Amino acid sequence: MSLIRRSGASVLLLILVLLASSACSRAGQSGSAEAGAGSGRAIQNKGSDTIVNLALAWAEAYREVQPDVSIAVTGGGSGTGIAALINGTVDIANASREMKESEIEEARANGFDPVEHLIAIDALAVIVNPENPVDRLSIDQLADIFTGRITNWKEVGGNDEDIVLVSRETNSGTHVYFLEEVVRKGDSDNTDIFAPQTLLMPSSVGITSEIQRNPRAIGYDGLGYVTEHEKMLEVAKDAGSPYVMPSVASGADGSYPIARGLYMYTAGEPTGAIADYIAWIKGPAGQQIVADLGFVPLTEE
Amino acid sequence: MDTAQAPPESLPNRRIGERIIEGIILVAGISTIIIVALIFLFLLKEGINAFLDIPLRELFGDRWYPIDGIYGLMPLLVGTTLVTIGAVIIAVPLGLVAAIYLGELAPQWLREILKPLIEILAGIPSIVLGFLGWVALAPLIQNAGADTGLTAFTGSLLLAYMSLPTIISISEDALYAVPKEYRDGSLALGATQWQTTWRVVLPAARSGLVIAVMLGIGRVIGETMGVLLVTGNAANMPPLGPGMLFNPVRTMTATIAAEMGEVAQGSLHYSVLFGIGLILFLITFVVNWLAARLVGVSGARTKVGGQV
Numbered sequence: 001m002s003l004i005r006r007s008g009a010s011v012l013l014l015i016l017v018l019l020a021s022s023a024c025s026r027a028g029q030s031g032s033a034e035a036g037a038g039s040g041r042a043i044q045n046k047g048s049d050t051i052v053n054l055a056l057a058w059a060e061a062y063r064e065v066q067p068d069v070s071i072a073v074t075g076g077g078s079g080t081g082i083a084a085l086i087n088g089t090v091d092i093a094n095a096s097r098e099m100k101e102s103e104i105e106e107a108r109a110n111g112f113d114p115v116e117h118l119i120a121i122d123a124l125a126v127i128v129n130p131e132n133p134v135d136r137l138s139i140d141q142l143a144d145i146f147t148g149r150i151t152n153w154k155e156v157g158g159n160d161e162d163i164v165l166v167s168r169e170t171n172s173g174t175h176v177y178f179l180e181e182v183v184r185k186g187d188s189d190n191t192d193i194f195a196p197q198t199l200l201m202p203s204s205v206g207i208t209s210e211i212q213r214n215p216r217a218i219g220y221d222g223l224g225y226v227t228e229h230e231k232m233l234e235v236a237k238d239a240g241s242p243y244v245m246p247s248v249a250s251g252a253d254g255s256y257p258i259a260r261g262l263y264m265y266t267a268g269e270p271t272g273a274i275a276d277y278i279a280w281i282k283g284p285a286g287q288q289i290v291a292d293l294g295f296v297p298l299t300e301e
Numbered sequence: 302m303d304t305a306q307a308p309p310e311s312l313p314n315r316r317i318g319e320r321i322i323e324g325i326i327l328v329a330g331i332s333t334i335i336i337v338a339l340i341f342l343f344l345l346k347e348g349i350n351a352f353l354d355i356p357l358r359e360l361f362g363d364r365w366y367p368i369d370g371i372y373g374l375m376p377l378l379v380g381t382t383l384v385t386i387g388a389v390i391i392a393v394p395l396g397l398v399a400a401i402y403l404g405e406l407a408p409q410w411l412r413e414i415l416k417p418l419i420e421i422l423a424g425i426p427s428i429v430l431g432f433l434g435w436v437a438l439a440p441l442i443q444n445a446g447a448d449t450g451l452t453a454f455t456g457s458l459l460l461a462y463m464s465l466p467t468i469i470s471i472s473e474d475a476l477y478a479v480p481k482e483y484r485d486g487s488l489a490l491g492a493t494q495w496q497t498t499w500r501v502v503l504p505a506a507r508s509g510l511v512i513a514v515m516l517g518i519g520r521v522i523g524e525t526m527g528v529l530l531v532t533g534n535a536a537n538m539p540p541l542g543p544g545m546l547f548n549p550v551r552t553m554t555a556t557i558a559a560e561m562g563e564v565a566q567g568s569l570h571y572s573v574l575f576g577i578g579l580i581l582f583l584i585t586f587v588v589n590w591l592a593a594r595l596v597g598v599s600g601a602r603t604k605v606g607g608q609v
Contacts, residue, residue, distance in 0.1 A: 198535055216448055
């Protein structure tokens with residue numbers, strides 16, 4: 001009796017563990033590491049969680065264009081994708097930030113030059129709980145809030161409550177972009193960092209769910225991930241600039257100050273199926289999907 | 302039976318067969334030790350650079366921000382310690398009392414329902430409990446007045462719940478192993494049920510109870526996915542005081558889980574994460590060593606008690 005019960009429980013456990021381990025493949029290595037286009041082999045595409053939905057939509061749509069090319073997409077964060085590219089386990093790394101000098105050096109040490117492909121633009125929305133009376137903040141105020149120099153909402157026109165900071169984990173390109181452009185205000189000599197009490201969330205969903213239930217929280221997320229349950233703030237570049245609401249339009253015309261490029265990186269110039277895929281992404285069909293998912297498509301230059 | 306009938310010439314064969322089996326058993330016996338030693342060496346090889354390349358003062362600094370090369374482990378140590386102490390304070394009394402109820406007081410039919418249920422609890426994967434903590438527990442803590450529901454205390458509650466089945470199950474086994482004569486003798490001398498449990502059964506079962514508690518602590522220290530979801534992961538040093546537990550913290554295990562995917566192999570950050578693994582390994586080692594010592598002491602006492 002008890003043996004049956006135990007084996008039943010352990011089978012259940014095994015199934016759940018397998019589910020969990022496949023769901024959180026952040027540390028997982030994905031597939032083989034051959035360079036160049038595979039024949040009949042899946043193109044391995046990994047990285048930014050900001051891009052993951054976009055990459056999945058592309059991969060799915062591309063199957064109808066090129067039925068014999070399959071593309072395996074996983075998330076995990078920009079840093080994770082770039083590390084996988086450096087370690088030779090993926091063909092394309094998705095990144096919501098540019099590669100760091102140190103990462104490029106590591107790639108060169110492993111025998112290749114990473115090549116950058118701009119694939120879309122993302123406007124980063126600053127979000128709060130809908131109950132929060134604050135509607136607009138300047139970059140200076142945001143920097144003071146996220147470094148912990150301002151700790152109470154009343155200092156920026158809100159209620160007399162502590163501010164709860166919510167951010168993505170440090171392996172997220174969104175985190176790094178926000179650090180450089182908002183916390184450090186784009187000044188490369190500035191060495192400010194996030195306040196230590198900042199909650200670091202392992203996913204975009206982690207941020208939105210904390211914002212939804214906590215009226216004291218403030219966070220940031222890609223425009224494509226914001227729902228009607230969070231309130232977006234208008235942001236001004238500096239004291240003299242107008243406050244602008246993030247949107248596809250304000251991201252495209254450059255009036256919204258926190259917008260950034262989304263990238264794919266390959267190990268050297270891509271060839272074969274990988275080159276075709278990236279060219280298709282940059283083309284009209286790929287960019288239509290960008291717009292459909294709430295990101296800002298590349299403009300013809 | 303076979304040996305009596307076996308012809309004499311097969312005796313050397315049998316010796317050889319026995320040797321082989323003994324050899325296999327020996328290998329199996331020491332394989333665990335070898336594996337543990339290999340794990341330790343591997344952690345040491347990958348993590349030692351962290352201790353050589355970073356000055357100790359920096360390594361035990363109060364700020365953890367690896368993408369800027371700031372590797373202060375103090376907030377992580379504090380986080381793990383806070384969550385663990387909180388969980389132990391909640392789980393140990395609760396677990397021992399539950400085990401005493403199950404082992405000494407509960408009627409047979411109730412025990413037969415409760416024991417398997419508790420064992421099923423032990424099988425729930427931590428990530429599932431983590432989700433539960435994230436969705437159900439965190440809002441409760443927030444409504445109770447904390448700035449956010451993602452705090453060390455949330456992690457403690459969740460980990461206490463996770464370690465309870467281990468503590469209850471093993472404690473109950475330890476109580477069950479106390480000979481019935483002890484209880485009978487005590488009751489026959491006129492002791493009450495409570496006096497028997499407190500003065501006779503618990504001391505006799507002490508070594509088992511210590512093991513139960515230590516295994517529970519082991520599970521708490523090593524637990525990862527649950528705390529990753531509910532403690533907020535802020536590499537924060539909460540100000541000393543009673544409110545400490547109601548601040549977000551970042552544990553060592555959650556740090557490894559959250560950051561291992563991002564690092565390039567061989568980088569300093571990679572070494573530091575393995576260094577954290579090394580520290581966790583040493584902490585577990587110390588906990589086990591303490592357990593062994595405590596069991597040794599109480600085991601000797603039990604023996605003396607038994608002879609008297």
